[in-house]
Amino acid sequence: MKKWKVIAPLAMAAVGSLAAGVSVLLKKLPKPEVPVSQAAPAKTADLKTGSYSFISGYLDAATVELILDYDPEKYSFVVVEDEFLNYSSDSHVAIVWGHDFNLQLEYAGYYSGEDFSAHRAAMAEKYKTANDFVCGALSGFWVLDGDNAAIHLPIPNDAHSYLLITVQKTADYDDEVITLPDYPPLKELLATLRFARS
Numbered sequence: 001m002k003k004w005k006v007i008a009p010l011a012m013a014a015v016g017s018l019a020a021g022v023s024v025l026l027k028k029l030p031k032p033e034v035p036v037s038q039a040a041p042a043k044t045a046d047l048k049t050g051s052y053s054f055i056s057g058y059l060d061a062a063t064v065e066l067i068l069d070y071d072p073e074k075y076s077f078v079v080v081e082d083e084f085l086n087y088s089s090d091s092h093v094a095i096v097w098g099h100d101f102n103l104q105l106e107y108a109g110y111y112s113g114e115d116f117s118a119h120r121a122a123m124a125e126k127y128k129t130a131n132d133f134v135c136g137a138l139s140g141f142w143v144l145d146g147d148n149a150a151i152h153l154p155i156p157n158d159a160h161s162y163l164l165i166t167v168q169k170t171a172d173y174d175d176e177v178i179t180l181p182d183y184p185p186l187k188e189l190l191a192t193l194r195f196a197r198s
Helices: 002-028 116-127 177-182 184-190
Strands: 048-056 062-070 076-080 093-097 101-109 131-135 138-145 148-154 161-169 194-197
Touching: 048 076, 048 093, 048 101, 062 093, 062 101, 062 184, 116 138, 116 148, 131 148, 138 177, 148 177, 161 177, 177 184
Parallel strands: none
Antiparallel strands: 048 062, 062 194, 076 093, 093 101, 101 161, 131 138, 138 148, 148 161
16 A cells, blocks of 8 residues: 555656656647648639631632630620621621620721731821730731720731721720720630631
8 A cells, every 4th residue: 555655646747747748849849841732723714616707818719717715604706797896898797795895806808909017007097006916926906996996917828808806895894995905804815816727
């Protein structure tokens, strides 16, 4: 019995010392670094492809197809033969409906003996300005045409036609129409433009 009276307090002291020692060790040991979790990559939208074809040229006529990728949650694409957004003498145009802006895409022919440089010079004279516009691999210019921004882009390897894009702002776009050509969502959309010939 006496042994237990001596041993029990010693055992309790030993356990207390052990617990205190472990506590000190835990405080002194550096905490392992938790790796910074990388943000999950943004979900790539399931893009749809819109297509608009037209005949370019006369004696050496070729079918040109304009192709545009778009997010169907943000835009809708349709080719129409009437009810254009803006007047056109073409038989059909492509229209993109969006939240902040709507687009009308159509082909337009050069005047006889004209090329894209001459066309730009003529438009700069008519509208008194022609601002540079670059989207993806294409570069052209834009002018303010009434309440619209009119973007003119050359069609690669085409001596007869260019692409005219009429940009209209919607009621939800809270800035001036002249800011639209630099609006990132518009440039991102138009950067997907490409052409095929047959």
